[in-house]
Amino acid sequence: RERERERGERRRRRERERETHTRRARTMDEKPSFTCRMYEEKYPEVDEVVMVQVKSIAEMGAYVSLLEYNNIDGMILLSELSRRRIRSVNKLIKVGRQEPVMVLRVDAEKGYIDLSKRRVSPEDAAACEEKYNKSKLVHTITRHAAETTNTDLEDLYKAFTWPLYKKHGHACDAFKQMVSSPEDMFSEAIEISGEEGAATLTQELRSAIVKDIKRRLTPTPLKIRADIELTCFHYDGVLHIKDAIRAGEAMSTEECIVRIKLLAPPLYVLTTQTINRREGLELLSKAIDAVKSSIESNKGKLVVREGARAVSEKDEKLLREQMARLEGQNKDVAGDSDDDDYQDGMGDIDVENAPSALQM
Incomplete structure (x- = not known):
């Protein structure tokens, strides 16, 4: 009887452990995932230029992970690293570095992706880097919203981000429009x-997405500045300068307010702030023509x-310091007065008893 009781306890214990393990597995499956590729296609297309990160270097070539496709594995063959003779692989490519590469072959069943570095032109590399930076920004916003609301990242991509890629070519362009009209973008995504x-x-x-987009994509006004010398020695020259x-x-x-300040005669500074750099430069040039x-x-x-140009905060700080220094130089020094100058110039002369100019 004791043996049967022990067997029954062990059986019940195994059943409880099995139920606990099943419950844990079910709970893990229900947890949202925060990893996902950036684009709807699971694999890149042949001849597409993608951004990769080098994981390791072997005799056959370099093993990399495709950053835009959820870090799936790929390989740059040794013969596709450079057009020239390879003397040192480590000089051509380094572990941890990000590189734009071209897709040569994709085997979805086996998961093989062959890549080439030597076939990427400078123009393709620049375009790939620009696209990757925009996609990375979109991915950061989308993932942050998913983590904040405990939403599965791929579900959010399916519902919102990938439809905007279809509608606008790139979701980043749609995200920029959401700064002023967020509901329109949500409606467009739901239509798809x-x-x-x-x-x-x-x-x-929705609130989490809009909040993060406005925080990251609200444009910062550029400061445009020009330096001129303005003189007029004609009658009423000061009035003509004004x-x-x-x-x-x-x-x-x-949108753009032009301000003209005196730095130190005859130097004046024209400044304005704008979101559109080209319009700001054109406006300041027109203001200079009007003054002239x-x-x-x-x-x-x-x-x-110095003509119209965009300036940084450092340049503005230097300008403020220069204006403050010149303003301080123009102020009267403490202790100076007209009376003192008059007394020093006259000296101690007894006017009544002094000899006349004729006597001298």
């Missing part, structure tokens, strides 16, 4: 993904020291 997409895109998930400055500032628009036209009509002169 259907009811499953609408069910996945809950209000919480009129010329007003003419330049009158070129301002609602106004001052020359009154026999004045304008010389462009």
